[in-house]
């Protein structure tokens with residue numbers, strides 16, 4: 001029922017009581033989590049009425065599931081209890097806006113899973129500078145696209161992250177799997193094109209990628 005990206009997001013979520021899916025669209029992720037009893041209740045949040053109605057339709061066959069629908073910009077119009085938030089399938093600026101406008105609510109959430117379609121390194125810097133600690137990460141490739149996924153929670157003590165951890169993720173580096181290796185090669189090709197267009201020899205980013213590529217060449 002779920003594509004690879006949404007399945008990886010589901011895997012990162014620890015069983016909990018109430019999950020708020022910001023920008024849920026079709027509602028597939030909360031539906032899967034409720035059916036598999038990973039969560040007890042879902043709040044489907046949408047800024048647009050069309051996707052909210054679509055999600056309601058997808059839930060019609062499952063009247064026993066505990067689900068609430070909220071038309072809202074992020075968490076803005078919701079004040080109930082939540083212990084997990086997912087923000088997925090949006091660009092960095094939208095995610096940044098959603099977190100900043102309700103930062104005090106986000107500080108109280110024990111697990112926040114974020115999957116940005118753009119500017120992953122800027123997302124990690126934003127998370128870090130607002131004292132959200134990265135507590136887990138994963139990366140999947142679905143068709144030709146790579147999807148890094150980041151799990152965070154607020155921590156008053158700022159997490160110390162090196163440049164390479166901000167760029168490529170402390171847990172992705174630690175776990176270092178085959179998809180991550182492919183992702184590094186993909187990022188290197190993009191960076192090489194940029195460096196070539198700027199008529200430069202190399203860049204700090206290429207040096208970091210080369211160092212990470214050299215860490216593990218023996219993946220199956």
Ligand SMILES: C[S@@+](CC[C@H](N)C(=O)[O-])C[C@H]1O[C@@H](n2cnc3c(N)ncnc32)[C@H](O)[C@@H]1O
Nearest residue numbers: 022023024025046047048051072073074088089
């Ligand atoms: C591309 S879909 C992603 C759906 C799902 N989260 C996923 O990852 O497959 C993005 C959804 O986010 C909604 N959205 C965009 N900005 C939002 C905001 N500020 N608050 C709530 N929903 C938002 C859009 O209406 C759209 O349905």
